[in-house]
Amino acid sequence: MLVKEFIERYYVDRKSTHSVKWDGLSETYTKSDLLPLWVADMDFKVPEKVQEKLAERVSHGVFGYSLVEDEYYEAFINWQKKRHNIDLKQEWVRFTTGVVNSFNYLIQSFTQPEESVLILAPVYYPFFDAVKNNNRQLVVSNLVNTDGYYTVDLDDFEKKIVENQVKIFLHCSPHNPVGRVWSQEELLALFTICQKHQVKIISDEIHQDFIQPGRSFLSALSVSEEFLEDLFVLSAPSKTFNLASLLHSHVIIPNESHRQTFDDYLDKGIGSSVSVMGMIATEAAYTYGEDWVDDLINVIEHNFETMKSILEKELPHVIITNKEATYLAWIDLSYYLEKEELVDMMENKVGIAIDYGEWFDTHSATCIRINLATKTENIEEAMNKLVKVLKNK
Ligand SMILES: Cc1ncc(COP(=O)(O)O)c(C=O)c1O
Known part of the structure; x- marks a missing residue:
């Protein structure tokens, strides 16, 4: 499907639909009439088949406690194999109500208060909160930023692990916000260090399906x-x-004894029931949604290229991180503004709501993160406004 066709078919006006991104601006920003390019969800409707299966369930009218059937596992395992060549076993899978909840639960079940958890920054800000809010010691190894291309400092990573007796490495793969798809060599090096020092690894792979065409995750x-x-x-x-x-x-969780520990933990709290609507939507998505995802990726890539060509032409000193994955663009405006000016510029002059770099790490205070999962027009409008303000500054 062409990019234009996809947008015409799936883009929806989300105002007044309980949307955090569109209706919840005033809780985070100084005003609510901003073009929202922040929270990482999309302005596109789900594939038709997903809507259809959900509607069938709604007309059934009962939403009691629900089982996960074999067909669900089959759809999930097939998706993982076909899209990412992952060999997954059914007995390894557990369900929770969200990925942020999951890494909080894992930190609670596999570390003690005051023990250390390491993250690579900049990174999705709930990583920081999960460590701090659980009274664990936050250990940060900064990614090395070479003109917007981020890599791991392995010596620093190992040094921090040893110095702080780190118990868990919480990893983001692919990486939000710097868009990296980590290579075999990088993962091998990181995991070898973890294994050497008995550090458990949590790999948050929520962005695994948004891989730049030609690359593999x-x-x-x-x-x-x-x-x-x-x-x-x-x-x-x-x-x-x-x-x-x-x-x-x-x-x-491939390790049986860790699964038992996690099951015992869940038994004391949220238990093992699943969201029936979540399960039905997911099974339908993994069964019928492949073409939709491929078309969507083309839209994201098109939006990224549109953004890039406007910025490269008009603001050539903006540093645009090469987005290898995710639908999030990470750009550094340090040539054009001071970090103290950023909020006022974006909210009062440009009129956009974006994620601020300092949410992800103190060293990224002149960066912004832009959500590309919207119609191209919104990206063009935001970029043209940004250009106008920064050029006339
Ligand atoms: C790396 C990462 N993990 C987790 C989440 C959120 O996951 P959930 O909504 O399932 O808690 C996001 C959302 O942007 C994310 O970027």
């Missing part, structure tokens, strides 16, 4: 069998198919 599950012992992988259909509010996600 390598799951932590596929790096080497030897790392499966101490690995937890988080995935969900919520980013890929725009289902965040249906509260359904996966925790994949």
Whole structure:
């Protein structure tokens, strides 16, 4: 399907639909009449088949406690195999109401208060909160930024692990916000260091389906069998198919004894029931949604290229990170403004709501993160306004 066709068919006006992104601006920003390019959900409707299956269930009219049937596992496991060459076993899978909840639960069940958890920054800000709010010690290894291309400083990573007796490495793969798809060499190096120091790995793979065409994603599950012992992988259909509010996600735990520990933990709290609407939507999405995702990726790429060509032409000193994955663009405006000016510029002059770099890390205070999962017109409007303001500054 052409980009234009996809947008015409799936783009919807989300104002007044309880949308955090469109209706909840005033809780985060100084005004509410901003063009919203922040929260990571999309302005596109789900595939028709997903809507259809949900509607069937709604007309059934009963929403009692629900089982996960074999067909569900089949759809999920097939998707993982076909799209990412991941060999997944049904018994490894557990369900929770969201990926942020999942990494909080894992930190609670596999570390003690005051023990250390390491993250690579900049990174999705709930990573910081999960460590701090659980009274664990936050250990940060900064990614190395070379003109907008981010890599890991392995010496610093290992040094921090040793110095702080780190228990868990919470990893974002692919990476939000810097858009990296980590290579086999990078993952191998990171995981080898973790294994050497008995550090458990949580790999948040929620962005796994938004991979730049021509690239492939390598799951932590596929790096080497030897790392499966101490690995937890988080995935969900919520980013890929725009289902965040249906509260359904996966925790994949290959190690049987860790599964038992996690099950015992869940038994004391949220239990093992699943969101029936989340499950139905997900099964339909994984069964019928492949073409829709491929078309969507083309829209994201088109929006990224549109953004890039406006900025490269008009503001050549903006540093645009090459987005290898995700639907989020990460750009550095340091040539054009001081960090103290950023909020006023974006909200009062440009009129856009974006994620501010400092939410992801103190060193990124002149960066912004732009959500590209909207109609191209919105990206053009935002970029043209940004150009006008920064050029006339
Ligand atoms: C890396 C990452 N993990 C988790 C989430 C949120 O997941 P959930 O809504 O399932 O808690 C996001 C949302 O943007 C994300 O970028």
